[in-house]
Amino acid sequence: MAADIAGCRYAVATSSGTTGLHTALMTCGVGRDDLVIIPSFTFIATANAVSHCGATPWLLDIETESWTLSARQLKNELNDKTEIRNGRLIHKESGRKVATIMPVYTLGNIPDMDMIMAIAKEYSLPVIADAAAALGAKYNGKKVGEPADCTVFSFNGNKTVTSGGGGAIVTDNEEIAKKAKHISTTARISPEYDFDMVGYNYRMTNIQAAVGCAQLERVEEFVNKKRHVRETYNRLLSDLDGIEFFPEPKNTSSSCWFSGIVIKDGGLEKLRSMCKELKEKGIEARTFWKPIHLQEPYKHAIYADTLEVTDNIWDKILTLPCSTGITDDEIETVADTLRELLR
Numbered sequence: 001m002a003a004d005i006a007g008c009r010y011a012v013a014t015s016s017g018t019t020g021l022h023t024a025l026m027t028c029g030v031g032r033d034d035l036v037i038i039p040s041f042t043f044i045a046t047a048n049a050v051s052h053c054g055a056t057p058w059l060l061d062i063e064t065e066s067w068t069l070s071a072r073q074l075k076n077e078l079n080d081k082t083e084i085r086n087g088r089l090i091h092k093e094s095g096r097k098v099a100t101i102m103p104v105y106t107l108g109n110i111p112d113m114d115m116i117m118a119i120a121k122e123y124s125l126p127v128i129a130d131a132a133a134a135l136g137a138k139y140n141g142k143k144v145g146e147p148a149d150c151t152v153f154s155f156n157g158n159k160t161v162t163s164g165g166g167g168a169i170v171t172d173n174e175e176i177a178k179k180a181k182h183i184s185t186t187a188r189i190s191p192e193y194d195f196d197m198v199g200y201n202y203r204m205t206n207i208q209a210a211v212g213c214a215q216l217e218r219v220e221e222f223v224n225k226k227r228h229v230r231e232t233y234n235r236l237l238s239d240l241d242g243i244e245f246f247p248e249p250k251n252t253s254s255s256c257w258f259s260g261i262v263i264k265d266g267g268l269e270k271l272r273s274m275c276k277e278l279k280e281k282g283i284e285a286r287t288f289w290k291p292i293h294l295q296e297p298y299k300h301a302i303y304a305d306t307l308e309v310t311d312n313i314w315d316k317i318l319t320l321p322c323s324t325g326i327t328d329d330e331i332e333t334v335a336d337t338l339r340e341l342l343r
């Protein structure tokens, strides 16, 4: 069912989005000391999945219009900083092999995948999309699983479609699908307890799968509701100065995972105090992803020349209540309270 919704031939269910990403990276052969290109503006799980392979993230910037991986910077970085040695694509300064590109479909926005796939082809790199929250999104009318070689979703409790916890890898590539299934189910090759490699118990449980299947039947309804919530906030708050709205790139019909606003002169202190004031009024607002290059475990990752867009945006984002169960009246209350606060 997940494969069909994503526009792919195969799906492999996993215990989480993170284990799905780890599995997908392993199926593409990512190993110790390799580099995997990811945007710095993402949830830590994207980088952690890379680390779980013994590899290191190469952190790139995002585009302002989508908050997703900058295809232009990807091209420049690969052009300036890599060379072929012994038939392998090597990052010149670190001497490490570049193994995969992993764009993130931030909030359900899809980056310029036409350009990213063309660059990947030029450098013979596989592309694994971290589409954790992007089920139901579309790219140039195509389904979300179509652009990349392999696409990974999360069904964690905070996602639009949830099985309590879980994930899925979707792909059109039979070999990747078979490998993913094998690696994530202990690499067993016979009923007599024979195994051909060190595998993982990354299965989704049957109970989670049952919940997930029932939820998947409602994906369109849930995504429509998410869009409605986003549009309602945007309409109600459109006259406020000093704020901007979450971007939706031209080519994407976003799954609008979260709704919220960008406080132009934000900064963490300001956002924290807004969250506190909103909480006192019974409204839960939150800050959003702190980029990977500012996280302790990734101080020694490889960085692009500039991460300017990421640095400029991450501490200005305030997410607002946006569950699929929220009512229009509740959205109006949040908007009114925010209006008071920003005045």
Ligand SMILES: Cc1ncc(COP(=O)(O)O)c(C=O)c1O
Pocket (backbone or CB within 6 Å): 016, 017, 018, 019, 042, 043, 045, 046, 104, 130, 132, 133, 154, 155, 156, 166, 167
């Ligand atoms: C971009 C991104 N990648 C990966 C994950 C990890 O998914 P999970 O929590 O199912 O492991 C998340 C979860 O929020 C995410 O937002």
